[in-house]
């Protein structure tokens with residue numbers, strides 16, 4: 001089953017069941033600080049102590065979020081022991097403290113790789129500061145509620161969003177926006193060094209082959225969000241992060257959006273399972289002061305049913321480099337259809353200030369399903 005094909009099938013069924021016209025709007029302004037109908041709530045901070053044994057690390061978060069983790073009823077047993085350390089042990093610890101069957105926690109930890117569409121961007125302001133923003137759009141085709149026009153899983157995931165400060169010896173190593181109980185990383189910052197987000201890459205050339213191979217026992221590739229976790233935890237510079245993200249063999253294609261801590265350090269790494277196909281960097285000399293990725297290779301046109309790239313770029317262009325800030329990036333990420341019914345959270349990061357902030361989102365009607 002190919003993801004692009006699923007997206008098409010779902011879109012057809014959604015559109016035929018309930019016609020939602022493409023809904024786009026003028027670039028938003030003045031949305032920040034977040035308020036009003038597109039802002040559903042703030043995100044709670046937790047600390048994870050990396051000096052604890054992996055199975056102990058998530059106890060507090062899961063104790064708080066037990067009820068929300070338990071609502072995820074899906075089966076996918078026995079893969080945990082095939083996953084590398086420390087992820088296998090962390091996932092077992094989460095299952096123990098939540099009471100959710102292990103197989104379900106495993107599925108929760110890998111289904112991201114299948115059901116998301118997202119928007120990520122890194123922009124450089126006129127002083128050389130880098131701002132990294134992302135919308136996490138999660139829950140594609142996991143049940144469309146026709147009555148109130150929302151995605152069931154997206155709504156269930158919103159209460160699970162947490163910010164985490166990962167520490168060693170009581171000092172921050174990196175920070176992330178996460179779903180409680182999800183041990184990979186989709187959005188994170190290593191303060192004063194780099195920022196990283198991952199977007200799914202729908203691919204006709206083998207999105208699932210690597211995952212099937214993994215289950216069958218051929219395990220030389222790495223889960224994509226485990227790689228981002230390892231990079232945030234253990235890489236110490238933009239260059240090191242870039243090399244690891246570009247060169248590590250993966251189980252499925254992905255986009256890594258990476259920002260550094262000085263001028264020119266922002267890129268989108270387009271990955272196949274084996275290779276980095278392309279590294280697209282900020283290049284001020286060419287007038288490219290930001291890079292922006294949704295879920296399509298930047299050198300190709302996006303799928304006509306799912307074009308969030310053009311509206312996002314239009315708003316970035318309209319904002320202009322001189323006005324780039326957390327505030328204006330939030331405005332861009334608040335403009336429909338960049339903001340859509342799948343948008344679970346928005347995260348804004350400022351590497352030099354070591355700052356990560358995130359907001360739970362809502363997209364009042366009229367609003368595109370994705």
Ligand SMILES: *[C@@H]1O[C@H](CO)[C@@H](O)[C@H](O)[C@H]1NC(C)=O
Nearest residue numbers: 145147148149150151155362
């Ligand atoms: C959608 O409907 C369900 C049940 O009918 C409700 O629990 C949920 O909160 C609603 N979601 C929104 C966004 O209104």
Ligand SMILES: *[C@@H]1O[C@H](CO)[C@@H](O)[C@H](O)[C@H]1NC(C)=O
Nearest residue numbers: 049051052167168169170171
């Ligand atoms: C971390 O801080 C806590 C409370 O402030 C303290 O009890 C603990 O000993 C500290 N741990 C380390 C490794 O410094």
Ligand SMILES: *[C@@H]1O[C@H](CO)[C@@H](O)[C@H](O)[C@H]1NC(C)=O
Nearest residue numbers: 085086226229230231233234
């Ligand atoms: C990071 O490196 C440390 C030390 O080598 C290792 O114990 C830890 O498991 C690594 N973390 C990840 C997520 O790979």
Ligand SMILES: *[C@@H]1O[C@H](CO)[C@@H](O)[C@H](O)[C@H]1NC(C)=O
Nearest residue numbers: 192193236237238261262352
């Ligand atoms: C940028 O990152 C490098 C590598 O981590 C570090 O050596 C340097 O001090 C950082 N620069 C700033 C301005 O934080």
Ligand SMILES: *[C@@H]1O[C@H](CO)[C@@H](O)[C@H](O)[C@H]1NC(C)=O
Nearest residue numbers: 287309310311313314315317
């Ligand atoms: C935004 O600006 C860039 C650089 O000038 C240009 O290539 C791109 O076509 C513009 N996109 C939109 C949607 O305005």
Ligand SMILES: *[C@@H]1O[C@H](CO)[C@@H](O)[C@H](O)[C@H]1NC(C)=O
Nearest residue numbers: 029318319320321322323324
């Ligand atoms: C953006 O920057 C330009 C040039 O610095 C300025 O004239 C304009 O007022 C700014 N616009 C906004 C919305 O801040």
